[in-house]
Structure formats: C-alpha cells, structure tokens
Amino acid sequence: MLRRLDPVTSAPRPLLAIDASATASAAVVLSGEVLARFSTTETNTHAEVLAPAVQQVMREANVAAADLGAVVAGVGPGPFTGLRAGLVTARSLAFAWGLDVHGVMSLDAIAHPAAEDAWRRGVDEFVVATDARRREVYWAHYSHVGGQFQRLHGPFVTAPADVTPLPVYGAGAGLYPDVLSSVPEFRTTVPDAGALGLVGELSLRRGRGLLPVQPLYLRESDAKVPGPRKRAGTGER
Numbered sequence: 001m002l003r004r005l006d007p008v009t010s011a012p013r014p015l016l017a018i019d020a021s022a023t024a025s026a027a028v029v030l031s032g033e034v035l036a037r038f039s040t041t042e043t044n045t046h047a048e049v050l051a052p053a054v055q056q057v058m059r060e061a062n063v064a065a066a067d068l069g070a071v072v073a074g075v076g077p078g079p080f081t082g083l084r085a086g087l088v089t090a091r092s093l094a095f096a097w098g099l100d101v102h103g104v105m106s107l108d109a110i111a112h113p114a115a116e117d118a119w120r121r122g123v124d125e126f127v128v129a130t131d132a133r134r135r136e137v138y139w140a141h142y143s144h145v146g147g148q149f150q151r152l153h154g155p156f157v158t159a160p161a162d163v164t165p166l167p168v169y170g171a172g173a174g175l176y177p178d179v180l181s182s183v184p185e186f187r188t189t190v191p192d193a194g195a196l197g198l199v200g201e202l203s204l205r206r207g208r209g210l211l212p213v214q215p216l217y218l219r220e221s222d223a224k225v226p227g228p229r230k231r232a233g234t235g236e237r
Helices: 044-060 080-097 108-123 169-174 194-207
Strands: 015-017 025-032 035-040 070-074 099-102 125-131 137-145 147-158 166-167
Touching: 015 044, 015 080, 015 147, 015 194, 025 044, 025 080, 025 194, 035 044, 044 080, 044 166, 070 080, 070 194, 080 099, 108 125, 108 137, 108 147, 108 166, 108 194, 125 169, 166 169, 169 194
Parallel strands: 015 070, 070 099, 125 166
Antiparallel strands: 015 025, 025 035, 125 137, 137 147
16 A cells, blocks of 8 residues: 555655766655665666656655655756756656655765765765766865765866865766775765755755756757858859
C-alpha cells in the first residue's frame, strides 16, 4: 500500500529530485534520508531515461504523487541538452501533480557530502569541479560550518589552471590531476539527485539557497542564428 500523508499536518513530506547536469538521475528524499535513487552513466539519453527513472524511484520509495511535498531540479551548470531535459521533466511533473518546483545548483549536490568530508579532514575551504569539456571545468568555491557547506564564490567555467588552489572534490580533479589537487578516497564525482534532494530539503527548511528553475548556462550556445543569405551574382565586379 502506498504511503499517504495528511496534507493538513506539518509532517515532512517526500521530495522528488531530478538532475541531468552530468548524468540522468532521480531520487526521493525524506527527512535527510534518500529513500530511493537512480542514476545512469549514459549522457545522450536523458529525455528517454528520466520519466521511467522517476517512476522507478517512486515505486521503490513506496511514494505516490499525492504524497510529495515538492519537486527539486538541478539547474546546472551543465551541457545545454541535459539541463533542458531535466528541467522540462521536473516542470512538467510538478505542473501535472500541482506541486511547487524549485531549482538547486548542481555543484551543491557534491558540496553537500564534500563539506562533511572536509570537516572530518580539517579542511576549511574547498572547491567542487566537474567536467565542462573543451579542457575546462565548472567549479565553485566553498567553506563549511560544522560540516554544512557554504558557497563563497561561483559558479564559473574556466581552464583548470584558473581554479582557486584548494582541495578539489568532483570529477574535474580526476581529469586534471597535474593541475588540481584532488581529495583522496572521495567517491562522489558527479552531481547526484539523491544529494541534490537533500540540499533542496535543507534549503526549504532554511528558507534560502533555492534558485529559479532555469538552466544555469555559463557559456554561449554553439548554435548560431544563420545570417542573411548571400545574394546571387549581380554582375558587379
């Protein structure tokens, strides 16, 4: 039997989280716990994967649409196609189910577990960096207070050499080990909907940290509007 929550009470309700800034992922979180999560390493099938992934995690979490309190979506930074697929899915489901939808910066999904790890290691400030292709990284600069992250600067997209020289969490460090100082034995390398949902839940509780549900693009699109067609020869020389 699916769990039904009384909307009149103040009891916390599950959140559905969706992120497609790196891989297609979905999760259901409740009270600081990830009830179910799905992630795939495929990078070219976000639109096809996300809807079935949502069905899967809600089934595994034993949660119906009526149980959900809101939808949270990763807004990037990330590639154009992936972000669009994730945000369209999140907006469409929220609209169909009559739920609020909130944006969370995808790098924060790595910063959330990284902050606790940094606190245990005695590291005061750190960087989260992910692959931006073109020999660049998406990154942001963080500190922590008792294991809870605080974003100080960013996000940016730059060459690895331009990243603030601090311990680096995320896939970017592994791609450029000669430039970036990776944190050993930290396994969260790409944004994940489970951590994203936990950040969204924390932000809703604090009343800050949420973003508009719009893609966070840090560079211009490669697609260009064609210019006017050249006219056929006019006889002029």
